Amino acid sequence: MKTPLTISSRPVGPTGSAEAVSPPAEASPSELKVRVRNVEFGYQRKTPVVKGIDLDLHAGRVHALLGDSGSGKTTLLRLIAGLEPLNAGRIDIGEQSVSAQAKHVPPEKRAVGFVFQDYALFPHLTVQQNVAFGLKHQPRGQRRAAALEWLERVGMEDFARAMPTTLSGGQQQRVALARALAREPQVMLLDEPFSGLDTTLRDRVRETTLRVMREAGVAILMVTHDPREALIVADTVSVMRDGRITATGRPHEICIRRWEYREEGGVQVCHECVEVCAG
Amino acid sequence: MHVFRLLKPWPLLCLLICSLVAVPTLTVLASVLQPFGSEWQHLAETRLPLYLRNTAILAVSVCVLAAIVGTATAWLVTACDFPGRRIFHWALLLPLAVPGYLAAYAYTDLLQFSGPVQTWLRETFGWGRRDYWFPAVRSLPGAIAILTFTLYPYVYLAARTAFIEQSSCVMEVGRTLGRGPWRGFLTVALPLTRPSIAAGTSLVMMETLADFGAVDYCAVDTFATGIYRTWRSLEAPTAAAQLAAVLLSVVMLVVLIEVLARRRARFYQTSSRGQPMRRAKLGWRGSLAAITVCGLPVLLGFIMPAGIFVHMTITTGDERAFEVVTDFGRNTLILAGLAAALAVGLGLLVAYGRRLSGAVSFAAGKLAGLGYALPGTVVAVGLLAPLSWLDHRINDFLAAMFSWQPGLILTGSIVAVIFGYQTRFLGVALAMIESSFDRIRPSMDDAARTLGTAGVRLMLRVHLPLLRAGLLAALLLVFVDVVKELPATLMLRPFNFDTLAVRVYLLATDERLEEASFGALVIIAIGLLPVVVLSTLLDRHRKNSPIRNLDEAAVR
Numbered sequence: 056m057k058t059p060l061t062i063s064s065r066p067v068g069p070t071g072s073a074e075a076v077s078p079p080a081e082a083s084p085s086e087l088k089v090r091v092r093n094v095e096f097g098y099q100r101k102t103p104v105v106k107g108i109d110l111d112l113h114a115g116r117v118h119a120l121l122g123d124s125g126s127g128k129t130t131l132l133r134l135i136a137g138l139e140p141l142n143a144g145r146i147d148i149g150e151q152s153v154s155a156q157a158k159h160v161p162p163e164k165r166a167v168g169f170v171f172q173d174y175a176l177f178p179h180l181t182v183q184q185n186v187a188f189g190l191k192h193q194p195r196g197q198r199r200a201a202a203l204e205w206l207e208r209v210g211m212e213d214f215a216r217a218m219p220t221t222l223s224g225g226q227q228q229r230v231a232l233a234r235a236l237a238r239e240p241q242v243m244l245l246d247e248p249f250s251g252l253d254t255t256l257r258d259r260v261r262e263t264t265l266r267v268m269r270e271a272g273v274a275i276l277m278v279t280h281d282p283r284e285a286l287i288v289a290d291t292v293s294v295m296r297d298g299r300i301t302a303t304g305r306p307h308e309i310c311i312r313r314w315e316y317r318e319e320g321g322v323q324v325c326h327e328c329v330e331v332c333a334g
Numbered sequence: 335m336h337v338f339r340l341l342k343p344w345p346l347l348c349l350l351i352c353s354l355v356a357v358p359t360l361t362v363l364a365s366v367l368q369p370f371g372s373e374w375q376h377l378a379e380t381r382l383p384l385y386l387r388n389t390a391i392l393a394v395s396v397c398v399l400a401a402i403v404g405t406a407t408a409w410l411v412t413a414c415d416f417p418g419r420r421i422f423h424w425a426l427l428l429p430l431a432v433p434g435y436l437a438a439y440a441y442t443d444l445l446q447f448s449g450p451v452q453t454w455l456r457e458t459f460g461w462g463r464r465d466y467w468f469p470a471v472r473s474l475p476g477a478i479a480i481l482t483f484t485l486y487p488y489v490y491l492a493a494r495t496a497f498i499e500q501s502s503c504v505m506e507v508g509r510t511l512g513r514g515p516w517r518g519f520l521t522v523a524l525p526l527t528r529p530s531i532a533a534g535t536s537l538v539m540m541e542t543l544a545d546f547g548a549v550d551y552c553a554v555d556t557f558a559t560g561i562y563r564t565w566r567s568l569e570a571p572t573a574a575a576q577l578a579a580v581l582l583s584v585v586m587l588v589v590l591i592e593v594l595a596r597r598r599a600r601f602y603q604t605s606s607r608g609q610p611m612r613r614a615k616l617g618w619r620g621s622l623a624a625i626t627v628c629g630l631p632v633l634l635g636f637i638m639p640a641g642i643f644v645h646m647t648i649t650t651g652d653e654r655a656f657e658v659v660t661d662f663g664r665n666t667l668i669l670a671g672l673a674a675a676l677a678v679g680l681g682l683l684v685a686y687g688r689r690l691s692g693a694v695s696f697a698a699g700k701l702a703g704l705g706y707a708l709p710g711t712v713v714a715v716g717l718l719a720p721l722s723w724l725d726h727r728i729n730d731f732l733a734a735m736f737s738w739q740p741g742l743i744l745t746g747s748i749v750a751v752i753f754g755y756q757t758r759f760l761g762v763a764l765a766m767i768e769s770s771f772d773r774i775r776p777s778m779d780d781a782a783r784t785l786g787t788a789g790v791r792l793m794l795r796v797h798l799p800l801l802r803a804g805l806l807a808a809l810l811l812v813f814v815d816v817v818k819e820l821p822a823t824l825m826l827r828p829f830n831f832d833t834l835a836v837r838v839y840l841l842a843t844d845e846r847l848e849e850a851s852f853g854a855l856v857i858i859a860i861g862l863l864p865v866v867v868l869s870t871l872l873d874r875h876r877k878n879s880p881i882r883n884l885d886e887a888a889v890r
Contacts (some may be wrong), residue, residue: 138780161781175781179799188795189785233783238785 069205084113088241088274089135094144094154096134104130112242112274117265119285121279121309122295128278129172131295132244135276136169150332168235168243168273172250174227176219182206182230183215189238201295204215207282208267225256231262236271243268245277249284261288285309338374345698348687351680351805357718358757359704365575373570377577381560385450385577388429389556389584392478392549399482400538403533404489407628409519412497415613420627429635431488431861433818433835435852436546437465437469437480440840442551442638443646445471477552481545483635485538491868493535496527514583520823532878536592543585544823547839557581561711562821571719578712583709605640640858641713646851655852658834662853666833669823670816671746672756677812678805680756681763685771686793689779699764710822714755715828721745721753751826758822759815763808770804817860 067225082279086182089112105127112118120128129204135137135146137153146154148167162169176185186202194234206212209229219227229246235243248264249257266290268275278287286294293303302309410416411423445451445468452468455461470476546558557577565574616624647655686698705713719746729739744750774797781797782788798805820835827836834853841850 061704135779136780136784138783162780163786163788163789165784166785169781169784171777171781175775175777176798177778177782177800188782188787191786234781234785279625 061291065201067103071119085116087110088114088149089276091131091235092145094131094134094146095142096130097178097215100142100200101277103298105134107160108144108300110276110293110300112276114241114274115272117269117275117288118291118293118305119289120276120295121280121282121285122292122312123280127298129246130298132246132278133277135242136163136167136244158286165240167243168238168240170228170231170235170243170245172246172248174248176230176234178219180219182211182217182219182222183214184217184238186234187322194295199239202233205237206230208261208270209233216237223226224252225260226253226273229263231266236267236273239271240273242274242276245275247278247280250279250281259274268305336532336809341887344687345691348698349559351684354700355604355680355702355705355757355760357716357720358713358754359701359708361715361720362712362716363576365559365572365738366579368572368576370576371570371572372563372571373568374576376389376568377560377573378563381555382577383558385560388474388549388554389581391474392554392556393539395478395483396481396890397535398538399478400486400489401531403486403631404491405493405524405527405536407486407631408490408493409496409523410624410628412494412828413523413613414620414624415615416624418615418625418628419527422632425632425864426628427487427836427865427869428632428637428862429484430560430865430868431858432484432636432639433547433820433857433861434484434541434545435480435551435820435835435839435842436643437639438477438548438840439475439637439847439850439854440642441480442471443847444638444642454747464671471677472487472552472583474552474554477549477554478830479634480548480552483631484548485541486631486635487533488537488541489534492530492537493527494784496530497523507733529801533592536588539588540707543588544707544821545710546711551842551854558711558821560708561709562825565711565715571715574715575719578709578715582708582712585709587706589704589707620782629806631685633760640855643851643854643858650681650848650851654849656851658837658856662832662834662837663856666817666835669751669755669833670813672748673752673771673816674809675757676752677756677763678767678809680760681767681808682801682805683762684764685767688768690769693857699768700788703759703761703764704745706759708758710754710758710819711825713757714822714825717750717754718745719756743860745826747828748831751823754822755812755816756818758819759812762815763812766811767801774800774857792812807864807867810867814861815866817857828856 069296089110091110091128095107096105096106099247108131110118110131120131122128122202130139130174130229134141134154135148140159141154141156143156145152145156148165151160152158153165155225174184180188183199183202183206186205187198190198190201203212203215209232211226211229214222214226214230219230222230232248245264249261252260261284265275277285277289289306291303292309293300294309295301407426408423408870411419411426414576442711447468449464455466455468459466463750471480482809543556544558545556547564549556550559550562557580559575561577566568566576568574611677651793682700708716722742724744725744725746728743729741744753778796779792782792787795816835821837823833823836824839827833832840834857837855838850838857841847841853
């Protein structure tokens with residue numbers, strides 16, 4: 056069953072990567088926070104994991120990276136965070152060049168927040184101490200107050216003294232978010248942050264998460280392998296395959312393109328995604 | 335690129351520590367390059383075939399018997415329900431507290447011609463010297479039995495952990511496919527546990543090859559005793575080192591087999607979220623058999639030797655008990671405390687380096703870990719030559735510069751013996767710390783770094799608090815290993831600096847076992863500490879782990 060929808064695909068660059076995408080036309084113009092240009096990386100030089108990546112991230116906007124396992128999504132996140140050094144290309148955060156061939160600003164000196172797939176909360180610290188962990192330059196009193204304020208924003212202030220082991224998955228996710236945001240980063244990197252949650256909880260946590268991050272005015276790059284999730288939350292979607300960005304555009308454009316590929320027998324596509332588009 | 339990585343501080347530090355610790359190993363290996371002198375010729379013609387034969391028979395027999403005893407008892411306490419199971423669960427670890435040489439002293443005293451058992455037999459039945467046959471304890475079979483019942487806990491521990499981690503679903507699938515309990519054990523549970531049993535058995539093999547005290551007292555000529563005698567009696571350090579090189583090559587082969595076994599274990603890893611194994615309730619016959627099978631190793635490996643020393647201490651008493659606690663106890667405490675603290679400190683640096691910087695540090699760590707498999711005699715032989723050389727160079731230098739010769743500041747002090755302990759036991763500390771490190775997910779390091787904390791601060795704020803239990807366990811294990819260690823201490827200790835183990839050994843070789851009984855009891859009591867800790871840790875390991883709890887909470 057084919058649903059007639061308008062297609063407005065974006066041109067794909069010669070290396071296979073999509074051209075860096077600007078914010079969608081109907082969105083209000085926002086500050087460019089992260090610029091990724093022609094980035095290449097491989098754990099072994101001869102076998103690159105990501106190749107020729109171009110990407111722009113804007114303040115207050117959600118950019119979703121969609122792709123199958125092993126397509127290089129998480130690696131790209133780690134490159135932007137500075138957890139891996141580049142082989143080629145460059146990454147700028149704000150006005151500062153943080154990664155280039157001869158330059159590598161370590162992650163602890165970058166203005167990035169990272170929410171890991173397993174949340175990576177420190178089990179020996181309380182919830183409040185976890186959130187205050189990154190605020191080492193502030194006096195203790197201010198640190199506590201700031202941590203509490205962030206916990207309030209994510210609705211976790213009642214659990215400030217709890218240990219992470221006593222929290223549910225959704226609660227851990229919100230603490231991880233508060234901890235990353237407390238450092239006031241320019242960009243938030245989310246590695247499949249909702250994948251460990253059940254469907255009902257996922258929708259609720261996702262809503263809170265994105266609201267808080269948009270309010271904070273940070274650029275958001277979220278990795279997901281769920282096309283439906285990308286469609287619902289993202290302002291822009293990039294599809295990654297074999298280490299390259301094969302398409303970038305607004306969610307419904309990407310969705311339709313994937314749907315058409317399916318019709319041609321090209322790629323596997325998520326049925327909910329088609330339903331959401333059609334609906 | 336690799337050279338550049340090597341020059342970074344952590345890999346360089348790891349390499350430096352591990353190379354220093356590996357000096358005895360390298361010295362022993364290098365001895366093969368020296369010409370084989372007349373002493374070696376003499377050895378090859380007279381004692382070497384005997385050393386080879388005895389060592390091979392001893393190692394293979396002890397390994398086979400310990401594997402059977404350890405696996406059978408582990409299966410019984412994990413998969414079966416019978417009266418006393420909970421007690422046997424930890425009691426089967428107790429023989430770990432008794433060093434082989436103490437068990438040898440105790441059994442020799444009990445079962446020798448003039449001992450209480452044979453005396454009672456003669457008096458009861460009126461037998462004369464030649465009227466009956468009685469197995470000789472001071473023999474190869476005697477040494478095999480003694481080492482089996484003191485070393486089987488290594489296999490028991492490894493097999494028990496593997497059985498506990500097995501999901502009952504695996505066995506139940508076996509049942510639905512037509513395997514009864516016994517065949518299920520043989521065809522499902524046992525193959526799944528094989529790598530763990532192999533790892534435990536390889537530890538038994540290394541301990542057997544390294545044993546000096548028990549085989550020496552049982553008058554069995556093995557490589558370990560041969561190296562000591564060649565060095566002491568023949569005064570031929572080169573031949574002793576060459577003999578040690580032969581033993582070292584066997585040890586390296588065992589380590590290689592153990593590494594391969596561990597690698598294979600990855601394929602056998604089952605889900606940690608499976609159902610725990612459901613224990614089968616045994617009838618009274620089965621229970622009786624299980625109690626016998628589990629009770630005998632505890633009786634022979636712990637209750638009897640410890641009981642003999644308790645009896646000796648109470649009946650005959652040790653006139654120098656106070657001295658044992660003050661002098662020898664103090665010496666032991668100093669050596670064990672220093673060596674344990676140093677091993678944990680170095681182990682932490684090496685383990686952290688390995689976590690940070692991959693291949694170079696990994697190889698360095700493996701080199702350091704090899705020392706655990708080295709017999710104390712080999713470590714001592716490998717260490718004395720380079721340290722003596724260094725001592726002389728230091729004296730020459732100081733004499734030239736300040737006209738002052740301080741004497742043997744390395745080999746004449748506790749430096750040599752502490753160094754020897756690092757070679758021998760850094761691997762133990764490293765293994766404990768690394769296994770604790772492995773439980774800290776790399777994403778925690780990454781999270782800390784994106785939150786502005788790296789390097790030493792990362793270690794202090796994240797790693798150290800999470801490693802606390804592992805560090806304490808490592809400290810305790812090295813401490814107790816040093817307290818029990820005999821041959822390296824015997825050969826490397828400074829003059830008039832005897833430890834409890836050395837004092838007990840010297841008294842026992844003088845047939846003054848009653849006087850040694852209190853010291854032996856103190857060693858056993860200290861040896862009980864890690865047994866208690868290990869038992870508690872193993873039981874609580876899975877359910878109380880903060881990281882595991884975090885995983886489980888995330889699933890909720």
